[in-house]
Amino acid sequence: MPAAEPVADVVVVGAGSGGCVVAARLSENPDRTVVLVEAGSDGARTGPIGTLPVGPGSPLVWRYPGELQPGRDVVIARGRTVGGSGAVNGGYFVRGTAADFERWPATWSYAAVLPYFRKLETDPFGDRRWHGDGGPMPIARTTDAALHSISAAFLDAAASAGFGYRADLNEPDATGAGPVPLNAHRGTRVSTAAAYLGPAADRANLRVRTGAVARRVVFEAGRAVGVEVDLAGERRVLRARTVVLCAGAVGTPQLLMHSGIGPAQQLSRLGLSVLVDRPGVGQGFEDHPEVTVGYRRAVPSPHARGRAILEVVLEADGIELRPYTASFGDIIPGVGDSVARIGVALMRPESRGEVVLRSADPADPPLVRYHYLRSAADQAAMRSGLELAQDLLSSSPFARLVEPVPTGAAVAGMLDNLGTSMHLSGSCRMGADDDPTAVVDDRCRVIGVEGLSVADTSVMPVLTSRGPHATAVMIAERVAAFLDA
Template identity: 65%
Template sequence: MAAPDPVADVIVVGGGSSGCVVASRLSANPDRTVLLIEAGVGSGGPGPLGLLPIGPGSDIVSRYPVELRPGRQATIARGRVLGGSGAVNGGYFIRGTPSDFASWPVAWSYSEVLPYFRKLETDLSGDRRWHGVDGPMPVTRIGRDRMHPVSAAFLEACATEGFGYSADLNDPNAEGAGPVPLNASAGRRISTASAYLEPILDRPNLLVRTGVVARRVEFDGVRAVGVEAEIAGVRRLLRARQVVLCGGAIGTAHLLMHSGIGSAQHLSDLGLPVIADRPGVGRDFGDHPEVTLEYRPHRGVPRDPHTAVLEAVLEADGIEIRPYTAPFSEIIPGADDTAARVGVALMRPDSRGQLTLRSSDPRDPPVVRYRYLASAADRAAMRAGLDLARGLLASAAFGRVAEVADGARSSIGTFENLGTSLHLSGTCRMGSESDHGAVVDERCRVIGVDAVTVADTSVMPAVTSRGPHATAVMIAERVSALIDGDTGPARGAPGSGGV
């Protein structure tokens, strides 16, 4: 008996920052049918930059218990909505640097990825050598004359301390302090759902379904034939000729392991079948540890929900200093942290984390251990960064709008305000087939199986020394182009099939 026809030629799993891009680009070929499935809800539209809808009452995030370092537990939130975490974040959209990509495979050097950074954006304020002017994502910056007083004072303090000013932190040679490039327009966050997906939802060869939870990729031997998904409590097999995973660094690694791709020993211990022994799945991921110092704004310093959470940063020797414009209780609905803070993040940390399965039930969240500040070098770098930040807060320039909180000095030694930047990357890193720790090849195809590709931050060989959102969109652009080069026209239109 012949196998049933596929629901679509390509199933894109995850409608986040990367998945919306892949669905848009691949469905531009009218002869290819594309189904995008997202576990969360539809796009909520552009939101104000100064409010992050990720608090305790939010229904558009997934929450994961994590261990930041031994004895330090936390809960992190990731977007569960079309647009993903890029629909709920602060709009930070700084690219990875040329030195970041020097550690990636040669096929992903800065010269190779620059055309895709340019393709994805409309940035009318940067040097045209480095920037695009007709891409889907608007990239803007807050001028110094329009910045929040805290941001303006921070930049003045950086200048007083001898740091150069960089008007464009997406310039390949940028360093020092400057305004943050934002995926925003008129004070409102623009996600890839808004920029890439919503304008093309009327394509007859594109089907977008929310509330669809992927449980595993299904295989015939080592060839993917579709995705087992749960829809309104009912499990169904959604057949496809190709599967593209865009679940993010946590979701993609979790799904691959439940699909039989990962450490054979780990999977076997949980009673899961092994399709491909790739012990690199979930291993040695990167992220940026952040410790905050408290400051007290003077009376009368304003706050507006359309003021970006972060308008300016300092990049200095692997440290990023972030002056947040308001307390988190005003930024995140339901948060109880009423202190205004400056964040200090290690952008090139030694620490590497590990993600493993908690059980054989795909509904159980994975075990996520960051192992932050495990090395003496990381601890020393963080202390130096905190000393630098405290000096900036104590400067006369910053003192015109705020003062250093009394406890700022003591927190330097204890790292008591340790948190994460939520930049988890590299759980399915790319490399050669002979590299036993690699999960995908240089075209982001999963090694050891056929017809499965990954297009999100999980493929990063190392976390970039800037926040990964812009790089995630670039990865999706480039992987979409690689898929176009690998496959010819497909057939048919996506059938409803109850999807």
């Protein structure tokens, strides 16, 4: 049997965007002991928003085998460091809209979640009804005067095409083109590790264990009593009264299945014991498929590490257009892609994916199947978005900056340039106890057991029509409040 360490009140698994929030908030009570375990290191809490340290050989990411479509394989990189993916991403911090939350349980209406969005941030911009002044996360936007020439041309082109300007994309009904809210300060990315965990570092009741790889949740009589981890070459059980999984939308279903919670048929086939048959674990996740439109710049523009990769976007009819300020080769070390690109993402796709265990070994990463663009509706929506991107690139605001893109080239390259936004969500979705597809209830407690909650994007019942990072932090704030009640 693995060695058992002394009891803590709470063990939080995963020091990513959710785990740092949960651990910091729960440890505000000096009478509660909290242990936060993270498989990676503590070396990337902040960094320039113009560089993504996720390329080949980076020690800061997990790598999972993925399948965008049958026969189209990719490798998915997710953060493996204190701060998680929020410590290595581009700083995009756009909230879900009010309409998004109409599709969530009534207890997660926009009115219910708005106080937590306000609580988490310090955003001096915009209408005070929507923004907070004293939260841990600083929110910034690139000013008009500081915009990259591509970003400025994109806004002009969108306006010429009839799309309205939106100065604050974090308002509840925000559509149109405007500056991206960023979790950044003076060109430096601010993860929840920096914003939440840093100020809590000296608390005697909070302990952060890095290099601790979680294998499974340990149960006794149907209650979570700890987590089995590999730490410093030894297998141990970190015992606790409550366990909170914040391992992300791939890692959390993987842990649940190895703990005996998941589709019984899949677990039994691999020789894993079944504690609770929950068919929804790992099933039906959503992500935003993205196809990029490549073009050549007529005017060279050196990349600046402190410049946001994405300064502005256009939100329109379920499509998000992303004019990147640099090539992927400029922003991701080790990636040899020097092509300038505009991304076209479906923000309300019909396609649903699955996270599937490949073996009974917890060290074996699961397979992530996306099933992108399976439906005719998704294909038609993507073609429409690609045509719009090509029209904008061909408009007069871009005339002196880019070389003409051949007519039809964007749509013709749809499948060749298909990728993912890496916004995977909903792999352990929230719902009613009697809903077989639900994994957690509306307080994010795992259905069928006691003492186990989830606080990451895996619980989203419906993926937001914006990138999920801001919503993930909100979820963690709210789950911490549930656990503190």
